[in-house]
Amino acid sequence: MAGALLMLGSCTQNKEAAIENIMTRTSIRQYTNQPVEQEKIDIMLKAAMAAPTAVNLQPWHFIVIDDKELIGQLSSQQPTNAPLLIAVCGDTDKTTMPDGKGKLPDFWIQDVSAATENLLLAAHAQGLGAVWTGVYPIPERTAEVARVLQCPKNIIPLAVVRVGYPAESPAPKNKFREDNISYNKFGGKK
Numbered sequence: 001m002a003g004a005l006l007m008l009g010s011c012t013q014n015k016e017a018a019i020e021n022i023m024t025r026t027s028i029r030q031y032t033n034q035p036v037e038q039e040k041i042d043i044m045l046k047a048a049m050a051a052p053t054a055v056n057l058q059p060w061h062f063i064v065i066d067d068k069e070l071i072g073q074l075s076s077q078q079p080t081n082a083p084l085l086i087a088v089c090g091d092t093d094k095t096t097m098p099d100g101k102g103k104l105p106d107f108w109i110q111d112v113s114a115a116t117e118n119l120l121l122a123a124h125a126q127g128l129g130a131v132w133t134g135v136y137p138i139p140e141r142t143a144e145v146a147r148v149l150q151c152p153k154n155i156i157p158l159a160v161v162r163v164g165y166p167a168e169s170p171a172p173k174n175k176f177r178e179d180n181i182s183y184n185k186f187g188g189k190k
């Protein structure tokens, strides 16, 4: 009984911590020069790959970039002092239905986006700061990132996430709006 109560207590605590982590995440664009430990990178990648995907195809690939020269090349339009980038890519070779019924439509975009958000949340939970920079579907940007990272045709960069220890502490934005919600039909009230 005591064990069950303890477990319930820790579930409640975990739930509060999980929601708190979601609600306090905010984009961080300035970083200290402290490198990001490999254990923390591994946790971000595990969290990213825990995301849901259509037909559980997991059509993704992650490129971890800590080479300063490459970071500079990938950030030429929006310079950064991030010590680490993670390019979150779709892998269109992994979008074939397992029963041989052909290719799924473009669900990979949603799958890879879900992975990207998980990655951001895992960064924040570990005391890191991160920001999603958009790549796909801007053709020039997608081609440029793919070129710099030497991606084969099937690997499509969707986002480049900048990661590091925060050197700024912006307040999380409150984006909750009742008028974004309907019940039962568009415009329906509770």
Ligand SMILES: Cc1cc2nc3c(=O)[nH]c(=O)nc-3n(C[C@H](O)[C@H](O)[C@H](O)COP(=O)(O)O)c2cc1C
Pocket: 025, 026, 027, 028, 029, 078, 131, 132, 133, 134, 135, 172, 173
């Ligand atoms: C698809 C997408 C593309 C984004 N691209 C950029 C970007 O190129 N540069 C940037 O500084 N932030 C970028 N962001 C971050 C947004 O500006 C940020 O999430 C938004 O302003 C809300 O702020 P918050 O993340 O602090 O809640 C992007 C976010 C998303 C989801």
